[in-house]
Amino acid sequence: MAVLRRLLQIFLLFCLCPPSQALELPERDGAAARPAAAAAVAPLVFANRTLFVFRAPLTGYSPAERAEGAHKRLLAVLAKPGAPAPSTHPIAEGTQVLLGGAQLFLVTPADINPLAGDTTDSVAAEAAATLAKALLEQREQGSLHYLLIAGALCLAATLTWMLVLHGLGRLHRWAAAWSMRTIGRRLGEVKLKNVRVLDAEHYVGFMRRLVFLLVWALRLMASYLWAAFVLGKVPYTRSWGERLEGYLLDVAGGVAQSVLGALPGLLLVLVIAVLARLVVLTAASFFQRVESGELQFGWLDRDTAGPTRRIANVVVWLFALAMAYPYLPGAQTAAFQGVSVLVGLMLSIGASSIVGQGASGLILMYARTLRKGEYVRIGDSEGTVAELGLFNVSLRTGLGEEVTLPNAWVLGQTSKNYSRAYPGTGFVLDTTVTIGYTTPWRQVHAMLELAAGRTEDIAAAPKPYVMQLALSDFYVEYRLVAYASVRTPRKRADVLNQLHQHIVDVFNEYGVQIMSPHYQRDTPEPQVVPKEQWHLAPAAPPPDGAAARDAA
Structure with a gap:
């Protein structure tokens, strides 16, 4: 209570000394003299x-x-x-x-x-x-009757004030215990994959400090009201009590006037936010129908409906913010305007690369260069498009890797799309072999097509075909082009692996060498692997069914 009494004395001294008294203090040495x-x-x-x-x-x-x-x-x-x-x-x-x-x-x-x-x-x-x-x-x-009544009222006010202070102390202890128990339990329930992501002790400590400040603010307010009441009941100090009451009423009136003055603007902000939300929901419903294929609308299709919806949402909310900004409380103050200028400057300087990446992503989306699920080759990276985002493209290769490419870089590279040669889900795959001129090209074509036919995941339609790409100095370059109608990204590497295995088997089966001869004379014997040596160690022979199928 001694500390509280001292704080009350300081508080009353501060409140009872008007600014005019501070202005009437004697001038220090060297200060300018006041007018006479x-x-x-x-x-x-x-x-x-x-x-x-x-x-x-x-x-x-x-x-x-x-x-x-x-x-x-x-x-x-x-x-x-x-x-x-x-x-x-x-x-x-x-x-x-x-x-x-x-x-x-x-x-x-x-x-x-x-x-x-x-x-x-x-x-x-x-x-x-x-x-x-x-x-x-x-x-x-000079009236004993009045002084007795005033003394009784002051005593009752003092007892009430002490009870309020005691109740606030109990409230402080209860709120501290409640915050430690309730907030700790609630935050302990916030988990991600069975792992607690929030440390309750930090929030509990913050809540205890906040409760401490609120309780002390209530104590000061109770002390202020008690002092104003008691001083107002004593005739000699009634002017001081009136001054305290007047100051409190002025502050409350100023706050109430500010709140009432801000209500029309806040109401307009609320109306603008509701209208913007309604427009966003309407646009979302429209774009969802386009994405699902229920609605066709000119240039807008399933691929461009998603980014267009996000752009429309950003434009609507930016427009709503621009319309609501003048009606926000404090929007016309220099501090609010300075913060707005600072934020705009930071965004304009720091977001140049982000804006460039976003613009490149929009170009890729609206040009329909890439789609999610397509198999493409961009620069040295080849794989299935796993995600076509606003700032980067993610490719999942057939070797279990995920490659992230910036949109601006993707836009500047040559892209090969293996999924658009034929309608449907799948991709084109090709492989190249070089065979000497002594081998009939018709035989090579037939062997490559036979190897493609033996590969399980290669589609029969469209039919695989072979092209002779070059007649080099020592060999002919053949390219086999086929279509695989599979969905999983890792399958393409498996299909290509199986195709290469069957090509080697077929060429060995028919005694044709897979080589690019750089020679001065022919070898005395063909460089082929006899069938009985196909499964030399450490290779294991296939099951009987597979062996019978390969022999056929």
Whole structure:
């Protein structure tokens, strides 16, 4: 309680010292001297209330002498029996403030601020009203009945204040225990693949500090209200209590006025957000029908519906943000505008490469160069398109690798698409052999086609075919082109592997050498592998069924 009492004293001292008192502190050495007129003002104080501030001399009397004379005249009137009432009376020189018919002081035009709309009559009337409050408080200070009632009310307020502080302390302890128990349990349930991804102790510590600050804010508010109530019940300190209540009302009124002023703008922001959400949902429904094939709409098809939907969403929300920005609270402040400029500058400088990659991705999507599931070759990378994103293309090769290629780089490379030679799901595969000129080309064609026919995953239609690509100096170059109607990315490497195995078997079976001869004379014997030597160690012979099928 000692610490709390000390904090309350500091708080009250801060609240009871208006900024005007701070401005009236003596100047330090070397500081500029204030004007003489500002230093000559003199307040008239009675019963701890400032009745009037004299600002100008009158008939040779300084403001201080005027204030001293008014105070003496006030005491002289109060020394007489009766309860005099204050009043005002305008004259040519200004407005008189009277008490029981006797003049206390004169409000002259030099004592007021005409620029603020003050007149001698209004200032004199305000001084008379303040004097009436001071006289009432002076009489209340001498009333034992009033002081007993005020003391009882202050005691009740103090007991209530202490109970509130005690309740806030219990609330603090309960909230700390609840946050540790509840938040720890909730965050412990947040898991990814049975692994906890959040550390509860960090959030529990943050929540405990937040509860601590909120409880202390409530304690200060309760102390503030208690001090304003108690000071307002004591006649001598009633002006201090009124000052505290006025400050609290001003702050609450300012907050309420700001909230009410921001409500129309927030309502417009809400309407704009709802309309933007409605447009996004409508566009999503339309694009989903295009993606599913239910709707055909000119250039928009299944491949371009997805990126077009994302672009439309971004455009709609950017437009909504631009429309709602002027209505956001604080949007016209220099701080808000400075942050907006800083964010825009950071995005324009740091996002140049991102924008380039995104533009390249959109070109690839709308040009329909690649589609997901197609087998392509881009530069030195070959595989199935696993993902066609806005910033990169992912290829899954037949060897179990996944290659990520930036869209800008893909756009600058020559792409080969093996999946568009024939309609349907599958891909084109080809292989090349070089055979000497002594082998009949018809025999080579028949053997390559026979090897393709023995490969299980090669489709019978379209029919595989062989082309002679070049007549080189020492050999003829043959290329076998076939079509495999398979879906899995790894199958292409397997199919090509099986095709190569069958080509070697067929050429050995018919005694034709697979070679690119660079020679001066023919070898005495054909360079072929006899059938009985096809499965030399470490190769294992196939099962009987497979052997019978190969022999056939």
